[in-house]
Amino acid sequence: MADSPTRILALAGSLRKNSVNRGLIRAAQESAPPDMVIDLFDLAGIPLFNQDLEREPPSAVVAFKAAIASADGVLIATPEYNFSVPGVLKNALDWASRPPREQPFVGKPVAIMSAGGRFGGVRAQLQLRQIGHGMGMLILSRPEVIVEKAVEKFDPNGNLTDTGVRDQVQGLVQALGAWAQRLA
Numbered sequence: 001m002a003d004s005p006t007r008i009l010a011l012a013g014s015l016r017k018n019s020v021n022r023g024l025i026r027a028a029q030e031s032a033p034p035d036m037v038i039d040l041f042d043l044a045g046i047p048l049f050n051q052d053l054e055r056e057p058p059s060a061v062v063a064f065k066a067a068i069a070s071a072d073g074v075l076i077a078t079p080e081y082n083f084s085v086p087g088v089l090k091n092a093l094d095w096a097s098r099p100p101r102e103q104p105f106v107g108k109p110v111a112i113m114s115a116g117g118r119f120g121g122v123r124a125q126l127q128l129r130q131i132g133h134g135m136g137m138l139i140l141s142r143p144e145v146i147v148e149k150a151v152e153k154f155d156p157n158g159n160l161t162d163t164g165v166r167d168q169v170q171g172l173v174q175a176l177g178a179w180a181q182r183l184a
Contacts, residue, residue: 008038009071013078013089018158020115020150021077027160031170043092054098061095069104073180080124106136111176113145120148
């Protein structure tokens with residue numbers, strides 16, 4: 001067991017205050033073991049990617065990349081927009097990936113979860129896994145957390161109310177912690 005806590009950086013692919021995917025992250029924070037800290041990085045301040053600025057990125061991007069680099073692992077909760085990853089998340093990942101030899105995701109343990117409508121964000125997860133592979137992320141394959149019909153499992157404030165999903169989130173958090181420790 002490590003002397004310092006396992007530090008997990010959480011990213012929500014939605015900016016909405018009452019987002020169910022932010023709710024998944026809150027559930028992850030609540031179910032984290034005592035030797036783990038999960039911090040949410042708000043993507044709202046990251047400007048649109050501009051390759052002209054990649055050598056001297058905006059301060060929000062510098063802070064984002066530093067947060068990734070200092071984390072033991074990353075937990076991403078994403079909705080699905082138009083069968084894909086939300087623009088805000090893709091934009092942040094584009095910033096993190098540039099310049100390619102300086103991006104902090106290479107070799108980083110990552111877990112993905114999603115909540116949404118009929119299919120629970122499964123298509124966004126598949127695309128995110130493809131993007132992550134291209135960025136050198138070490139993505140945890142199991143357990144999967146795909147919350148279908150999320151409106152039935154969260155309250156109007158985006159808080160998770162379903163105990164079965166809460167157990168799945170806890171399992172994912174534990175697996176990510178073990179994965180991060182194994183790769184440390």
